[in-house]
Amino acid sequence: MGKISSKSFHLFSVSLASVLMCIFMLFSVSCTQVVPEVKYSNLSVVFEYKNDNALPTARLCVFVESISDARRFENINIKAVENGFTWDVSDVVKIKSYDRMYAGNTTLIVPDGEKIPTGEYNITFYNADAEKVESKTVLTYDSEFYDSKSGDIPEMMRKRGGKKNIAIYDKEGKLIYYGERTDKLDDTRKIWNKYRNAGSFNEVWKLPNNSVICVMPLEQVVPSND
Numbered sequence: 001m002g003k004i005s006s007k008s009f010h011l012f013s014v015s016l017a018s019v020l021m022c023i024f025m026l027f028s029v030s031c032t033q034v035v036p037e038v039k040y041s042n043l044s045v046v047f048e049y050k051n052d053n054a055l056p057t058a059r060l061c062v063f064v065e066s067i068s069d070a071r072r073f074e075n076i077n078i079k080a081v082e083n084g085f086t087w088d089v090s091d092v093v094k095i096k097s098y099d100r101m102y103a104g105n106t107t108l109i110v111p112d113g114e115k116i117p118t119g120e121y122n123i124t125f126y127n128a129d130a131e132k133v134e135s136k137t138v139l140t141y142d143s144e145f146y147d148s149k150s151g152d153i154p155e156m157m158r159k160r161g162g163k164k165n166i167a168i169y170d171k172e173g174k175l176i177y178y179g180e181r182t183d184k185l186d187d188t189r190k191i192w193n194k195y196r197n198a199g200s201f202n203e204v205w206k207l208p209n210n211s212v213i214c215v216m217p218l219e220q221v222v223p224s225n226d
Contacts, residue, residue, distance in 0.1 A: 040065040041137040048215045049150040063104030073103040075126040080117040141211045153214045157205040171199035
């Protein structure tokens with residue numbers, strides 16, 4: 001297989017990218033080492049549902065927690081070892097949270113008719129000086145998700161130990177909350193009572209190891225209808 005550019009694959013909203021970054025940041029483990037290297041690599045398949053009747057679109061997301069300065073990472077090369085799919089990424093998302101550094105991309109797709117490969121991946125980050133940091137990781141997930149509609153996801157996720165979360169956005173679409181969907185946020189009236197500037201939300205299901213993340217259809221916060 002040839003190389004697949006990520007440059008034209010900007011179908012995720014900025015808000016959804018923010019949600020995915022929150023997930024990876026909450027999942028990673030802090031580290032106090034100072035040797036320049038990648039501490040932790042994460043690959044996730046994100047299934048996004050536009051409505052209750054449609055099958056999902058799928059994206060591959062890659063993030064690393066870096067002990068070196070992730071802000072200097074300029075390019076990423078991701079290769080699926082078994083089938084040769086390769087992505088060259090120049091639009092690297094970078095973030096610092098306290099003493100942790102993260103870098104990655106949330107917009108990787110495969111050609112029509114293909115599924116995101118399972119198995120071993122090689123991930124190489126290049127910094128501004130053309131120095132590289134390499135990491136290997138393995139992606140495993142159930143391809144059944146490709147053929148499942150949004151109504152199937154709660155049961156599928158519960159069987160696999162998945163957890164239900166919620167992403168809430170303001171009226172301009174900016175993420176204002178991501179976390180567990182508790183009883184205090186189980187309907188739009190409660191969401192609006194807690195976040196008066198809320199405009200919309202997604203329910204987000206994820207497996208414990210983040211290998212699969214399912215983003216349910218966007219819903220509007222309309223308290224007068226409850």
